[in-house]
Amino acid sequence: MPFPSLAELDAGDVPADGFPTVEELHVDLMELCRAHPDRITASVIGHSRLGEPIDLFTVAGGARTVVVAGGVHPNEPIGFRTIQHLARLLISQPDAYGFDATWHLVACIDPDGTRLNEQWFPAPLRRDDYYRGFYRPAPDEQVEWSFPFSHRGFGFDAPIPETSALMELFDRVAPDVFVGLHNGEFGGVYFYTNERDGALAGELSTIPAQFGLPLDVGEPEMPDLDVLADAVFRAPLTREQIDRRIARGLDDGPQAGGAGTADYLERFGTTTMIAELPYWVHPDAADLTDAGVSYREVIAAKAAALDELHELMGGILHAVRGALTIDSPFRRASAAFAVGMGAVAAAERARIASAETDRPATVAEVFGNTEAVRTFRLRFAGILRRALDAEVHAGTAAPVVRTALAELTARWEEWLAADPHAGLAPVRLNALVGVQLAALFATVRHRVVRSVA
Known part of the structure; x- marks a missing residue:
């Protein structure tokens, strides 16, 4: 057929x-x-x-x-x-x-x-x-x-x-x-x-x-x-x-x-x-040409960025612990993905020393790893924003929750504004x-x- x-x-x-x-x-x-x-x-x-x-x-x-x-x-x-x-x-x-x-x-x-x-x-x-x-x-x-x-x-x-x-x-x-x-x-x-x-x-x-x-x-x-x-x-x-x-x-x-x-x-x-x-x-997703950077460097940068995301989300969740009153799906997802980002970062670090990473990276690999970091930041920190925002809109947000939401939103908006592909159809x-x-x-x-x- x-x-x-x-x-x-x-x-x-x-x-x-x-x-x-x-x-x-x-x-x-x-x-x-x-x-x-x-x-x-x-x-x-x-x-x-x-x-x-x-x-x-x-x-x-x-x-x-x-x-x-x-x-x-x-x-x-x-x-x-x-x-x-x-x-x-x-x-x-x-x-x-x-x-x-x-x-x-x-x-x-x-x-x-x-x-x-x-x-x-x-x-x-x-x-x-x-x-x-x-x-x-x-x-x-x-x-x-x-x-x-x-x-x-x-x-x-x-x-x-x-x-x-x-x-x-x-x-x-x-x-x-x-x-x-x-x-x-x-x-x-x-x-x-x-x-x-x-x-x-x-x-x-x-x-x-x-x-x-x-x-x-x-x-x-x-x-x-x-x-x-x-x-x-x-x-x-x-x-x-x-x-x-x-x-x-x-x-x-x-x-x-x-x-x-x-x-x-x-x-x-x-x-x-x-x-x-x-x-x-x-088109970079299909580009197998040499990107002019080592694959090891690409993986190391990804691991560092995901560690930073793990620490940011984990720090916010720790700061508002005890102040959240709504057991929303956003809250449960945020807690899981905060831990998950640390696990992904650890897995990438474990690969850095292996011989397989001692080679040039392709344009497609640079693109994929860079976009994975951007995506994870906007996805998972965005879910945490929704968890905190749910408390604000329900009228149950303590000052620590409002502060955390304002700080996270500012950081998240910076990431969103830095997206070079924002206008893609x-x-x-x-x-x-x-x-x-x-x-x-x-x-x-x-x-x-x-x-x-």
Whole structure:
């Protein structure tokens, strides 16, 4: 099957910019069910921590099963548009796109977290709006990272209700393919899959260019990933990450939280795939030329900057300890990410002395590491701002909280003003949806071919 073309996506209901809210997504897909009751049905697989129903939309087909989940991280709404268009493709062209499979679409697995990001969903998408309204849960409150596991003395057994709902769905349908609709933020496109097949990895690597988007060949999200093709990595399992951290002398295991979907789905032999897509692109993400600086220097600068962020956030949280009265998700996330920044900095410092860092850095690596620092500052210090601001707006803020908010806001605004990419226009959504759909269909096709062979 060919890639979905830009023309096809433009002909569909894919706007150039902007994302649906939780309510808008629900209404749209329920209307689709009412219009095509013989093709798509709705059910509820569970409820969120705050009692929000978690919708499942099923397009019946053959014996194979595909599960697709949106909103796995609530600051990643590109998948909402992808699910809207995917449902329409499955209804209107089942022979072309259905692969003789039954499709289970979880439109938004974390409605509570998504609602805390909705202020930046309307078009046009601007970087300052995004960071001002950014929210990401603490790792143990993220659907992707709250699956149970136990390995080498480390473990987690407190899945949140949203994760439990997804686990129960997995147990019921034993998916052949699972795609969690994630997205990155800035730079280029990259992928994860648990399949080692070179043909699938090679195909995934070629998809972004079909839609005019660059690959991200700079710094990966974590060291020691298995590279399957350009910007395509094998999805690491939690036990493998623990083993690698211990091997590097970092005996604290994962930063926090539990295992991911790939870990849980291993029991079913499920093929998993994640396409990480940027809201904004930059050519440096794909530039492999020598940057004129050593990779060791780049990593050292990143570690120092993240240590500084760790100390800043930790110092503020210590100063207001006992004065905070609201157990908000912002407060819990701030505390987790303050510790997390210190853990990331320690992991980077552990790499500095290794022989692998004694080489020139590429432009893509400099870009990726520099932007990681900028992103973490604006994301996580921004969440702490929202935690302190919640106290002020509730009328419960002690003077120490007001002082901390004013000082943090001044520092945060300096970081935001220093963003050299503030005026970048976002990528057209039809291209982003096209990449996710093409990668999804390539993965399903690979699984079908493998099962037939």
